Amino acid sequence: MNINLSIDVATTDNQTTLTIKGEIDAYTAPLLKEKLLPATAKEAEKIVVDLKDVTYMDSTGLGVFISALKSTKEHGSTLTLVNLQERVHRLFKITSLDSIISIDTTTRGGE
Amino acid sequence: MEHFDFIEMKLPAKPEYVGVIRLSVSGIANRMGFTYEDIEDLKVAISEAMTNATTHAYDENEGGEVTVGFGLYRDRLEVMVADHGGSFNLSEVKQETGPYQQSEPIENLREGGFGLFLIDALMDKVEIKSDYGVIVLMTKNLPTNEVGIDDDQISTSQ
Numbered sequence: 001m002n003i004n005l006s007i008d009v010a011t012t013d014n015q016t017t018l019t020i021k022g023e024i025d026a027y028t029a030p031l032l033k034e035k036l037l038p039a040t041a042k043e044a045e046k047i048v049v050d051l052k053d054v055t056y057m058d059s060t061g062l063g064v065f066i067s068a069l070k071s072t073k074e075h076g077s078t079l080t081l082v083n084l085q086e087r088v089h090r091l092f093k094i095t096s097l098d099s100i101i102s103i104d105t106t107t108r109g110g111e
Numbered sequence: 112m113e114h115f116d117f118i119e120m121k122l123p124a125k126p127e128y129v130g131v132i133r134l135s136v137s138g139i140a141n142r143m144g145f146t147y148e149d150i151e152d153l154k155v156a157i158s159e160a161m162t163n164a165t166t167h168a169y170d171e172n173e174g175g176e177v178t179v180g181f182g183l184y185r186d187r188l189e190v191m192v193a194d195h196g197g198s199f200n201l202s203e204v205k206q207e208t209g210p211y212q213q214s215e216p217i218e219n220l221r222e223g224g225f226g227l228f229l230i231d232a233l234m235d236k237v238e239i240k241s242d243y244g245v246i247v248l249m250t251k252n253l254p255t256n257e258v259g260i261d262d263d264q265i266s267t268s269q
Contacts, residue, residue, distance in 0.1 A: 091155070
């Protein structure tokens, strides 16, 4: 079990993909914010966040994605979360944030 | 009196220890026989309470401590998270809690507004006291295998 967080950022034409591994909590969320927010500030940028290897997340993670969503609205970029593990997806459902944050449910992580 | 085991931990009120308390509750709940799903719920709820306590301490710029107590009962786990810091505006925190409403503009969404809501959603019982610092007391019941007296769905006739 790894309670830390690692983030890989890959950039191609107008697309930034963040691949995240580990646990998102009060300690690690600032790192996610630091990597994610600058990408959302690029006009027309398509940001994909791969959460396949995120084994834990709480409201601090939700807060980062809310910040990122606000930033995409300001800058005309888009944000999509992919490969969520069931437990992580559940938090978006409980809080109804899945109605405003784009979540690709065609594939699921952690399996 | 109802028998229970009690475990108490004191941690620095710093975000780096949120993960540590999460590992601890995971171990305790596992030993008690909670399901995987319930353990994950407990991890989120306790982390949220610890996060609130550390955020508060950070805002006040004090090197405080958070006390976490686990009461292990036959049929439930009670967790107490106590932040013995100074003032804490509970009514303000409560106002900021709740699920996202469709009618709400995204600009109004509060980035830190879901902690208490999640604790409430994931635990069976939650009490918050703010007389001296803030104490969050939350309970998760162990799933029961016993068939209730009124449950006549299972026939035992031979």
